[in-house]
Every structure is written in C-alpha cells, then in structure tokens.
Amino acid sequence: MSNLRLKIAFWNYDRTRPLTDGTVKFDGVDASFSSTPIVSEIFERMIRQHEFDVSELGLTYYLRTLDFDEPPFIALPVFPNRCFRHSAIFVNTSSGIKKPQDFAGKTIGEFAVYGHDAGVWPKGILSDEYGVTPDQCRWIVGGLDFPMSPIDFIPRPHPANVDVSMVPEGKELGEMLQTGEIDALIAADVPKCVLDKAPQVARLFPDYKSVEREYYKRTGIFPIMHTVVIRRDVLVQHPGLAQVIYRGFCDAKDAAIEQYRTGMIFNNMGTMIPWLSQLLDEDRQVLGDDWWKYGVAANRKAIDTFLRYHFEQGLSQRRLTCEDIFVPELLET
Incomplete structure (x- = not known):
C-alpha cells in the first residue's frame, strides 16, 4: 500500500488536526486533505460527486445513502463530531x-x-x-x-x-x-x-x-453526530485500507487527548480560556479520560439508539444495525 494517494475530507477538529499538520500519518498513504468552513459542504461534495476517497459524513446523511440502489460508501467506526443535544x-x-x-x-x-x-x-x-x-x-x-x-x-x-x-x-x-x-x-x-x-x-x-x-x-450515551466513510470501490481495490484509515484517526485522536493532558501543566495557555483545566477535570470525572471513543464496542448503545430513532422517525426504510453500516473487519473494534 506504499504511496497510495488518497483524497480525504473532514472539518478542522482538534482530534483530526494532527493528521493535517503531519503529526500523525496514515501508514503507507500519501494523503491530501480538504476542509470547508461549513461541514455540510463536504457532505454534498462527497455524495454528489464522490469527490473524496474518505470523508466525514453526517450520520443521517450516510444512512440515507444506504437506500440508494448501489450504496457508494461504507462507514468506519470513527466519530469526529458528537454533542449532547x-x-x-x-x-x-x-x-x-x-x-x-x-x-x-x-x-x-x-x-x-x-x-x-x-x-x-x-x-x-x-x-x-x-x-x-x-x-x-x-x-x-x-x-x-x-x-x-x-x-x-x-x-x-x-x-x-x-x-x-x-x-x-x-x-x-x-x-x-x-x-x-x-x-x-x-x-x-x-x-x-x-x-x-x-x-x-x-x-x-x-x-x-x-x-x-x-x-x-x-x-451512558454521548450522542454521535458524524462518522467517517470510505468509498466502496476504493476499498475493493485496496483490501486492508479500512484498518489503516481507522488506525490513523485513532492515533490523531490520541494525540489530541495527550495535548490537552500536557496542556494542563502550562494552564492551557494555547487558548487561555479561564478555568479550562477545571472543566477538563470535571469532564473526565463524568466521561472518562477519552470521551471521543472510537470503535464499535464502546459506542454500540449510542449507535443502536440513533439507528432506532432514525427508523422510528421514518428516515430509514428498515431498522439497521451496526453490522449493516460498518466495515465488517472493524466490527470487533
């Protein structure tokens, strides 16, 4: 998979920034990154033109593509955007x-x-x-x-x-x-x-x-908003790519967590938000050390709840499961 060139798009999150600044790399991948001021512009470019090989998508946007005659994407259990609502x-x-x-x-x-x-x-x-x-x-x-x-x-x-x-x-x-x-x-x-x-x-x-x-x-639910998808045709051409991309996103997230942890030593002077260290401590007490957990096991309840809501609200044609939406080789993550 050496020097495989991929176009990858996501918003400018703290947990993806280590990828764009080169701190973390996808093993064997020559990645070019794209972002937009409004994240839904990424969604539109991916769904309309399949412009990227790997892309952030809103979870509901992705689920709706599964009703296409030939669904073009499959998701990785990576969740760059989650928020209590x-x-x-x-x-x-x-x-x-x-x-x-x-x-x-x-x-x-x-x-x-x-x-x-x-x-x-x-x-x-x-x-x-x-x-x-x-x-x-x-x-x-x-x-x-x-x-x-x-x-x-x-x-x-x-x-x-x-x-x-x-x-x-x-x-x-x-x-x-x-x-x-x-x-x-x-x-x-x-x-x-x-x-x-x-x-x-x-x-x-x-x-x-x-x-x-x-x-x-x-x-135990921290609501998930967005996931990361890979084009199915790209995955067919490059077996094993899903694990490489998943690992890269995980490493970038871990780098962001470590940056916040070490930042507390210096009173988070990169932002100088008053009492930020106290808020981080409080969040850790409630959510644990990693509140952005990736993988299926740590997020199955949140995902299953969203899939149930999506079906009950008439947005999915059938009641989907984690096994329906994620790359099979990452279901054990």
Missing part, C-alpha cells in the same frame, strides 16, 4: 412551552433538513423520555439566520402522518422563533437571537449542562 432545543417564551410535554400541538422549526443529525437525537429523546412524538407537532424546515437552499442531494423522507413544510420564501427560522411565528426550534447551531439574549427566546433546558450530564450518567 438537550441544548439544541430553543423556545419562544410566549409559546406556552414550559416543559417538554408542552411540545405537543406546537409548530417547531428544524434546521436544514427534517431529521438532521442534531434533530434526530432531540426528537428521539422527546419521544422516549417525555412521550412527545413527531406526529404530534408541525415542522418547518429551513435556514437558521440566512437563506438556505433545500438540501436535495439526499433523500428527504418523512412519515405521511407528520406535517413537514419548508420555511416560507424570504423567512429564516431564527427570526421566526423570535417573532413567535414558530413556537420552538431544533438546530445544531445556536440562533443569533439566542446569542444576542433576546427576551423572546430561551432554551427548553436552561441548565442544559446539568441535564445533559445526568442523561449521560443514566444512559
């Missing part, structure tokens, strides 16, 4: 929503696409833990604080009994939340009106850190 739910303060159960009967905005990665998790949690299912709400999908063209490079299914429409032309979900045109919003990104502390908007869970930590302690 109780904090992704925002409400208009005049909507009458005081608790999760109040979502029933309301009009909810959702960023980008019905069932984006940061939307699948909150919908599933609202259903599992509070008894509010998507069919009890009306959904409006669109851009957050800027006009956004419909995402048309993946299938966009939703159950027939769920009311889903696109944001009206000239409207944006952030503004609609502030004016009360929608009652609530689920979004991976924080709307400007929330950042500006507009009095008309709030989070459903104001103390979201405590809620999310309690959720993790109770369930």
